[in-house]
Amino acid sequence: MPSTTGPMLETYPKSINLDRAKLAATVDALNDCAQACTACADACLSEDMVAELTKCIRTNLDCADICATTARVLSRHTGYDATISRTLLEACATACRSCGDECAAHADKHEHCRICAEACRACEQRCRDLLATIS
Amino acid sequence: MPSTTGPMLETYPKSINLDRAKLAATVDALNDCAQACTACADACLSEDMVAELTKCIRTNLDCADICATTARVLSRHTGYDATISRTLLEACATACRSCGDECAAHADKHEHCRICAEACRACEQRCRDLLATIS
């Protein structure tokens, strides 16, 4: 199922200060990362060695919440305020970096951590690319 | 970008009481609908005729929140409780029906409402299909 993020962006009735294709790709990466982190936290919770994964679960929960909120803020263009987008993208890239590092440390033992680490890396990159375009 | 919902579901280490393919399709539809509703609310807010779209904006906000929460609950399988999934899916299908109807009423004037109505219809159908498999 192709994402409706791009088509919806095209229908926004006023001007948008950011590149629409780059914006859509970032929002899709944020939603994908949020979903991967929510699923990874739950998969970790069902591993027999859950006691070794508690930091991973916590970072997953933070990253899921922050990515979901960032996707929402970036999906709003009415009364745009660059300072909110910029500081939130910085926090989100930080969370993705932290969660990507933590999941990567368990990637050889848990496939869900490997996939989730990739989603975090991709999302962090999208956030930093978009940040570079916000003056 | 293909969604990681399905691949992540495959890595869950214990058994899941629901059909994994059906579950992944529902979660993807929920995330897509949540995203469409968030974008539609903001696009409505930027229309010159915003005063005629206030009920649409409100229903979009409700539907976005409920779909996002339902996607999260359906992405957790540890300590599964069918009664939570069932009642939440019923609330979610209700919200999608309501938002789909409201957006459809504006679909001829606003392309964002037309796309959002489609996302709501598709999501409602996925929720009802999954509900039918939960005893």
Add this chain to the structure above:
Amino acid sequence: MPSTTGPMLETYPKSINLDRAKLAATVDALNDCAQACTACADACLSEDMVAELTKCIRTNLDCADICATTARVLSRHTGYDATISRTLLEACATACRSCGDECAAHADKHEHCRICAEACRACEQRCRDLLATIS
């Protein structure tokens, strides 16, 4: 710090179909329960016996998400739709019951579970009381 929920409700410029005092009390209970569940999930995650608390953590996460979303939906009155409020309150009462039961089972060992169980019970009661007034 007294909650601003009640004072904000008083400023809503149009009519509201529900009892404002009952509504404010329900929203406060929902926000309190969401906060308790988020904190309880994290406290469980830091217990040495985390492996015995995985179902509790999962139910806490569900209950936090559902209560937070229900508080938001009940805080919107523009274009009110009783069917959304009713089905969502039913799902929320179900989640509070489930989480209250699960936390109560650990209440003698973990004080965070005891406090959280109380917040869930109080919230479930508020949801059911409000439900009884929605025709």
Add this chain to the structure above:
Amino acid sequence: MPSTTGPMLETYPKSINLDRAKLAATVDALNDCAQACTACADACLSEDMVAELTKCIRTNLDCADICATTARVLSRHTGYDATISRTLLEACATACRSCGDECAAHADKHEHCRICAEACRACEQRCRDLLATIS
């Protein structure tokens, strides 16, 4: 109803790197601000002059999402990562400043904007006070 944030914090089984009283006050301010912003957005949507309040509604929605997420992140202490807390608090203080300014501009006409502006100012101050203690 007194908040359970403080009592729950007291039950956390491991050490916390921040002052617990200051932390509880910040989380309460964040939840209160999130609630005020959600209610203010809806009250604005029901004003006859909604067309003049669209930027206020948008900023309310952003501030509600960011405060809710920040409250969650600050309520987790397992595997604490100061860089996530710090950057998110900065984004949150920015959003509260922006929303407080916008609501203050409408405070003489709309009581919900006046109350919401106060909640935003109080929350911004709590975020900055806590930030000052995070090295």
